[in-house]
Amino acid sequence: MEKIYSEHANACEVIQAKKETISLLMQYSRALHYLEYKGIPFETILN
Amino acid sequence: MEHQTDDSTLVQDYISGDERALEILINRHNQRITSFIYxxxxxxxxAEDIFQDTFIKxxxxxxxxxxSEExxxxxxxMRIAHNLIIDYFRKNKRMPKFEGGDDFNIFSVIGDEKPNVEKQLIKDQIDSDLSMLIDELPDDQRDVLIMRIYKDMSFKEISECTGVSINTALGRMRYALINLRKIIQKNNIVLTNY
Known part of the structure; x- marks a missing residue:
């Protein structure tokens, strides 16, 4: 029984995305802007 | 008890320009989404890459x-993450994986386009026989056939090279093929590798 249930034990592992990933997403979010010209949204990334 | 702003309010705050609202949303659902992907x-x-791509979307x-707050x-x-997980598996499926097994033959995956030694020998023999047959043709027909088949020249180039009209070059090619067939039939020659 132990062998049957231990096969995919790590599938239930609780994990979190790294702080670096969240930080990158926040930086991306702050940099991303949309400018609309004649109804067309233009994507811009500000450094 | 600490008051927790609901997701819908945070989304509206973020759309209105409050970047902090996004951070709260990400941190609130980080564990659940990452664990789901993993x-x-x-x-x-x-899992980390898919989580990142999910939030970029x-x-x-x-x-x-x-x-739209439907x-x-x-x-x-979660639906975005789920679609990206499907993309991930689809992308990986395109890469051939060689997993050994009793019924798995590596040569069914690795193909060799080159003919084997036996086929190559037969091909060389046919080429050599055909070359001798072509030598039997009248000079003008032989020249046109060699330029067209072996040198891959167009009939315009052949006509310029031989100093005859395109129609004449075409006619010579036609007769070269007819005569080759005649020689082959007359001598019961079999030119095939099957």
Whole structure:
């Protein structure tokens, strides 16, 4: 029984995305802007 | 008891320009979304990448103003993650995987386009026989056939090279083929590698 249930034990592992990933997403979010010209949204990334 | 702002309010705050609202949303659902992705891909780095791509899509959609509050925020994000997981497996499927097994033959995956030694020998023999047959043709027909078949020249180039009209070059080619067939039939020659 132990062998049957231990096969995919790590599938239930609780994990979190790294702080670096969240930080990158926040930086991306702050940099991303949309400018609309004649109804067309233009994507811009500000450094 | 600490008051917790609901997702829908945070989404509206973020759309209005409050970047902090996004951070709260990400941190609130980080564990659930990452664990969900990991439970499917079973690879920490891939899970991290898919989580990142998921929120990049979320950010783009919200900033573009394309988000409609039809359902809840989390199920929407989970659906994006789910689609990206499918893309991940689809992309990996394109890469050939060589997993050994009793009924697995590596040569069914690795193909060799080159003919084997036996076929190559037969091909060389046919080429040599055909070359001798072509030598039997009248000079003008032989020249046109060699230029067309072996040198891959157009009939315009052949006509310029031989100083005859295109029609004459075409006629010579036609007679060269007719005569080759005649020689082959007359001598009962079999030119095939089957």
């Amino acid at each position: 439970s499917k891909v079973l690879d920490r780095d891939a 979320v950010i783009k959609t919200l900033k573009k103003g394309n988000y 359902g809840k925020f989390l199920p929407w994000v």
